[in-house]
Amino acid sequence: xxxxxxxxxxxxxxxLALAGxxxxxxxxxxxxxxxxxxxxxxxxxxxxxxxxxxxxVHFAARDVGIEESFSPDPRLLRAAQLTMHSAVYRRMTANxxxxxxxxxxxxxxxxxxxxxxxxxxxxxxxxxxxxFRALLALPLGRYDLAHLASDxxxxxxxxxxxxxxxxxxxxxxxxxxxxxxxxxxxxxxxRLEREVMNELEAxxxxxxxxxxxxxxxxIEEQQRRxxxxxxxxxxxxxxxxxxxxxxxxxxxxxxxxxxxxILNRSWQAKRRIATGVSxxxxxxxxxxxxxxGALAGKVxxxxxxxxxMFIVPPQQRIxxxxxxxxxxxxxxxxxxxxxxxxxxxxxxxx
Numbered sequence: 582x583x584x585x586x587x588x589x590x591x592x593x594x595x596x597l598a599l600a601g602x603x604x605x606x607x608x609x610x611x612x613x614x615x616x617x618x619x620x621x622x623x624x625x626x627x628x629x630x631x632x633x634x635x636x637x638v639h640f641a642a643r644d645v646g647i648e649e650s651f652s653p654d655p656r657l658l659r660a661a662q663l664t665m666h667s668a669v670y671r672r673m674t675a676n677x678x679x680x681x682x683x684x685x686x687x688x689x690x691x692x693x694x695x696x697x698x699x700x701x702x703x704x705x706x707x708x709x710x711x712x713f714r715a716l717l718a719l720p721l722g723r724y725d726l727a728h729l730a731s732d733x734x735x736x737x738x739x740x741x742x743x744x745x746x747x748x749x750x751x752x753x754x755x756x757x758x759x760x761x762x763x764x765x766x767x768x769x770x771x772r773l774e775r776e777v778m779n780e781l782e783a784x785x786x787x788x789x790x791x792x793x794x795x796x797x798x799x800i801e802e803q804q805r806r807x808x809x810x811x812x813x814x815x816x817x818x819x820x821x822x823x824x825x826x827x828x829x830x831x832x833x834x835x836x837x838x839x840x841x842x843i844l845n846r847s848w849q850a851k852r853r854i855a856t857g858v859s860x861x862x863x864x865x866x867x868x869x870x871x872x873x874g875a876l877a878g879k880v881x882x883x884x885x886x887x888x889x890m891f892i893v894p895p896q897q898r899i900x901x902x903x904x905x906x907x908x909x910x911x912x913x914x915x916x917x918x919x920x921x922x923x924x925x926x927x928x929x930x931x
Contacts, residue, residue: 587631587716587926587927588629588630588631588926588927589629589630589631589712589715589716589924589925589926590627590628590629590712590924590925590926590927591627591628591629591708591709591711591712591715591922591923591924591925592625592626592627592628592708592922592923592924593625593626593704593705593707593708593711593750593751593921593922593923594621594622594623594624594625594704594749594750594753594918594920594921594922595621595622595624595625595626595691595692595693595697595699595700595701595704595750596619596620596621596622596699596700596704596745596746596749596750597619597620597621597622597699597785597787597881597890597915598617598618598619598698598700598745598881598882599618599619599620599828599832599840599844600617600618600821600824600825600828600829600843600844600847601615601616601617601618601745601821601822601824601825601828602617602743602821602847602851602881602882603743603807603818603821603851603854604616604617604760604818604821604822604825605617605743605744605745605758605760606741606742606743606800606804606807607804608804608807608808609807609815609818610744610760610761610762611761611762611763612762613818613819613822614759614760614761614822615743615759615760615761615822616757616758616759616760616822616825616826617743617745617757617758617760617825618755618756618757618758618825618828618829618832619745619749619755619756619758620749620754620755620756620781620917621749621750621753621754621755621917621918621919621921622699622915622916622917622918623915623916623917623918624691624692624693624699625691625692625704625708626689626690626691626692626701626704626705626707626708626750627689627690627691627708628687628688628689628705628708628709628711628712629686629687629688629689629712630685630686630687630712630713630716631685631686631688632683632684632685632686633683633684633685633686635684636653636684637650637651637652637653637684638650638651638652638653638658638670638684638685638686638687639684639685639686639687640661640663640666640667640670640687641663641686641687641688641689642663642666642688642689642690643688643689643690644689644690644691644694645695647662647663649661649662649663653684655671655675658670658671659671664738665689665702665705665706665709665734665738666687666689666709668733668734668737668738669706669709669710669713669733670685670687670713671737672729672733672737673710673713673717674713687709687712689705689708689709691704691705693888696887697789697881697882697887697888698880698881698882698887698888699881699882699887699888700745700746700749700750700882702734702740702742702746703730703731703734703742703745703746703747703749703750704746704750706730706731706733706734706747707726707727707730707747707750707751707922708750708922709730710726710729710730710733711726711922711923711924712924714726714924715924715925715926723751723752723768723921723922724748724751724766724768726751726922727744727747727748727750727751727752727766728747728764728766730747730750730751731744731747731764741800741801741804742800743800744760744764744766745758745760748766748768749921750921750922751921751922752768752770752921753918753919753920753921753922754770754771754917754918754919754920754921755770755771755773755778755832755917756768756769756770756771757769757771757825757829771829771832771833773832773833774835776835777832777833777835778917780835780837780895781832781837781840781917782914782915782916782917783895783898783914784837784892784893784894784895784898785890785891785892785893785914785915786870786875786890786891786893786898786901786902786905786912786913786914787881787888787889787890787912787913787914787915788866788870788888788889788890788891788905788910788911788912789887789888789910789911789912790862790863790866790887790888790889790910800855802855802856802857806854806855807854813853814853814854814855816853817850817851817853817854818850818854820846820847820850821847821850821851821854824843824846824847824850827843828840828843828844828847831843837892838876840877840892841876841877841892842877844877844878844879844892845876845877845878845879847879848877848878848879848880851879851880858880859880863880863889865908866889866905866908866910867889869904869905869908870889870891870893870901870904870905872904873897873900873901873904873905874893874894874897874898874900874901875891875892875893875901876891876892876893876894877891877892878890878891878892898914902914
């Protein structure tokens with residue numbers, strides 16, 4: 582690569598949804614307002630942009646083993662398998678000329694597979710948009726970054742889903758996020774004592790079920806059910822929003838056992854918003870966890886598979902991890918991060 586041609590690198594953290602899952606979905610948040618509590622962890626979605634020397638646009642997703650290339654004609658790019666890469670490229674370069682429209686090589690990968698329930702899709706969109714923001718020197722703040730990433734995936738690509746993952750990835754850290762009509766979002770970063778964050782981190786276990794999720798189908802069913810006045814799903818979402826507020830209060834006070842009580846209650850409510858949120862495998866792992874010291878647990882994200890999160894007294898965490906691993910799951914403790922999406926550049930080198 583010729584000297585002076587920058588290589589842009591960007592990353593955005595994944596997140597744990599602690600409370601309020603589903604209340605960030607329309608039409609619920611448009612009518613009633615939603616609230617979600619989440620915290621980012623040290624797993625990331627990465628995006629890299631570099632010049633393409635052969636006059637073509639190249640997309641690569643290393644974690645899923647897909648690579649493809651196209652003429653930079655936007656009409657041809659719509660045929661891409663890697664729809665996120667294509668949609669971000671088309672949106673971010675739509676009104677650009679000259680150097681900004683040059684052929685590019687865009688490469689991505691994530692530390693967690695799609696469907697893990699850790700917001701990897703949202704984080705990937707944020708990482709891609711952040712990489713282009715850096716490449717084009719665009720004046721985008723964190724709200725702008727999250728909103729644009731959401732608009733591309735939910736609007737341009739037409740994918741169903743909530744919005745909390747974009748804002749968690751853009752801002753980083755522990756956040757209480759409020760959603761209302763008209764795409765209005767307020768991110769409230771929680772200034773927590775270090776001792777509280779250490780205690781929560783030491784009290785969490787993430788268990789990968791090894792089963793892929795039907796997130797899109799679950800989300801679409803949830804949206805249909807929440808639109809029915811007086812439905813059980815709507816009542817459950819009201820409860821989930823109240824739980825998010827109570828969970829935030831418990832976290833600020835450092836009341837981890839109180840958080841576990843709310844988590845258990847939220848899990849029961851979450852199971853009522855759509856069929857398939859839980860499975861026999863998830864129920865079995867849940868029972869195994871409770872019998873080995875866990876105080877509470879729930880699926881992170883839409884449900885149906887992916888990662889199950891448990892709260893356990895720190896002195897019993899290793900016992901729980903071993904028990905879940907012996908049950909053919911993959912369990913470990915997470916580590917929190919404070920930094921949101923970020924990018925950096927290097928002089929072009931081979």
